[in-house]
Amino acid sequence: MSAGALPRRLGWWYVAEHTWRAMRAYAWTIVMEGIGQPLVYLLGIGLGLAAFIEVSVADGADGPVTYLQFVAPALLASSAVGITMGEFTYVVMSGFKWRRLYWGMNASPVQPQQIVGGIVFAVVVRMLLTTAAYYVLIVAFGAVVDPWTGALMPLVGTLGGLAFGLPLLAYAASITEDKGQFAMVQRFVFTPLFLFSGTFYPLDTMPVWLQWIGWLSPLWHATEIGRSLSYGSPPGAWPVGVHLAILLVMATTGWVLARRVFVRRLRG
Amino acid sequence: MTPVIAARGLTKTFGDLTAVDGIDFEVPAGESFGLLGPNGAGKSTTMRMVGAVSSRTAGDLRVLGLDPDAHGPEIRSQLGVVPQEDNLDPELKVRENLIVYGRYFGIPKAVCAKRADELLAFAQLEDKARNKVDDLSGGMKRRLTIARALINEPRILMLDEPTTGLDPQARHVLWDRLFRLKERGTTLVLTTHYMDEAEQLCDRLVVVDHGRIMAEGSPSQLIRQYASREVAELRFGSDRNADAAARLEGLAERIEVLPDRVLLYTDDGEALLERVTDLGLHPTTSLVRRSSLEDVFLRLTGRSLIE
Incomplete structure (x- = not known):
């Protein structure tokens, strides 16, 4: 086999291997985020908030659903989105600027497209594991009406994470100076999306002039699909196919941009 | 034998800036080859092109017989890069x-x-x-x-400024390791702005400035060609160096006046010092040393390497 043939095919996998190995250094944070955070939300909302909410917020195929069943798909999707707030921001900036790991990979046979591919693949696996753990917990809390169709939620949540995360990754890769941009994203993009994406109450409860935030939000689209999977389409919602298409367009656009930025930056 | 690196008219521009301006060089297998020049001379850009991570703007480049633009992974799989x-x-x-x-x-x-x-x-x-x-x-x-x-x-180990920022002892340990690699026949390509490093490690080098090659040869060839055997360094005090240099005219093959000292290029430094004293000039300090690549660089560019 000629030199470089193996990396030409598997370069992305080597990058993913490296990324996972490096994740061990903060494995405890990952586990806490994957299990601890859902537990806190489920206990807080299930035992606290849900006890106060007596009106039914949504109806499933078999009548009204509980508040916890309404919130659970949103919490699951937001855990995937939350992962990208770390993995696709500071970690990427560090790879280019502080620790400069990407330059080391770049000097090897691995291509820039494979570098970004490996990073994304490693994070997708982390999102799938986290959302799967989340799913087991919400089933245990009785927060999923139909656990069979609901079992697709980790996939949908991960797609939501990518729809939000890949454009963010492209942005993070394009930044050369840290001027607190990621804190701004956290404050003015992530937090509003979390609050205005029909997470804790149906989006149409909001006045129309605020609903657009939800329409633009990958989190809302992923949540709505998750709700359909758990308890059937909530009344008045957009068709599942439209939500799915929007998520796919967002993720694809982000992916194309991220690849372009990585190539431009590493092969200048 | 085909050289492991062959560059002809190699050029790289970034917008209006020409970082590498049509350079030619070849590196045969087993050689230790150096690019010597000040910061911003185009050394690192050349290294990136040879390392197949930056495409050239013009000219021709072959690394291990392959075109880096078409065979990046194949070339990089046979390179070692020390950034x-x-x-x-x-x-x-x-x-x-x-x-x-x-x-x-x-x-x-x-x-x-x-x-x-x-x-x-x-x-x-x-x-x-x-x-x-x-x-x-x-x-x-x-x-x-x-x-x-x-x-x-x-097959080729590329080192970009390998000892910049290290203390003298750490530099010597590193040189020793690199010298062992050289002895084993590893092809080394390194950039440096340290003359002593180039003299220690390079079989052959090119002096680069403003993206162009100013001279090429082994360290000793370059010194023979562009400097005399010895240099007398005289200090008369910052204000008086220029005046003293004027009176020293004709005493040496060549005189360089630097802000802090006067350099006199000659084959016999001690004899020259005596003649300086005979002229009634009394430098505050004086020393005679062998010419180095620093002197070559000064001669070629009119500037000191580390400014």
Whole structure:
């Protein structure tokens, strides 16, 4: 086999291997985020908030659903989105600027497209594991009406994470100076999306002039699909196919941009 | 024999800036080849093109007989690269850094592990194998980076400013390691703005300034060609150097007046010092030394390498 043939095919996998190995250094944070955070939300909302909410917020195929069943798909999707707030921001900036790991990979046979591919693949696996753990917990809390169709939620949540995360990754890769941009994203993009994406109450409860935030939000689209999977389409919602298409367009656009930025930056 | 690197009219521009301006050079296998020049001379840009991570704007380039624009992965799989700034992974242990990096070349894990142990011995880092990278000193990090660059048993080892920022002792340890590689027949390509480094390590070098090659040859050839055998360095005090130099006219083959000292190029430095005294001039300090590449550079560019 000629030199470089193996990396030409598997370069992305080597990058993913490296990324996972490096994740061990903060494995405890990952586990806490994957299990601890859902537990806190489920206990807080299930035992606290849900006890106060007596009106039914949504109806499933078999009548009204509980508040916890309404919130659970949103919490699951937001855990995937939350992962990208770390993995696709500071970690990427560090790879280019502080620790400069990407330059080391770049000097090897691995291509820039494979570098970004490996990073994304490693994070997708982390999102799938986290959302799967989340799913087991919400089933245990009785927060999923139909656990069979609901079992697709980790996939949908991960797609939501990518729809939000890949454009963010492209942005993070394009930044050369840290001027607190990621804190701004956290404050003015992530937090509003979390609050205005029909997470804790149906989006149409909001006045129309605020609903657009939800329409633009990958989190809302992923949540709505998750709700359909758990308890059937909530009344008045957009068709599942439209939500799915929007998520796919967002993720694809982000992916194309991220690849372009990585190539431009590493092969200048 | 075909050279491992052959560049003809190699050019790289970034917008209006011409970083590398049509350079020609060849490196045969087993040679230790240096690019000597000040910061911003185009050395690193040349290294990036040879390293197949930056495409050329014009000219022709062959590395290991291949065109880097078309065969990047094939070329890079046979190169070892030591960058100017360390990019080791601090989340991984010292030994893990070598293994993980070997994987990028498609080398099986077991082979990586075996080579990692050999390379740690070579880099004199055996007892640091399980340490964190951040626990290492600057010199140790450099040695680890060199060890990492050797994990794929490269045909060419490229080093960009390998000892910049190291203390003298760490530099000598590093030179010793590089010299051993050279003895084993590894082709070395290095950039440096240190003359002593170029003299120690390079069989042949090109002096680069403003993206162009000013001169080419072995260190001793260059010194013979562009400088005299010896140099007398005289200091008369900052205000008086220029006046003194005027009176020294004709005494040496060539005189360079620097802000802090006057350099007199001659074949017999001691004899020259005597004649200076005979003229009634009394420098505050004087010394005679052998000419170095610094003098070559000064002659070629009118500037000092480190300013």
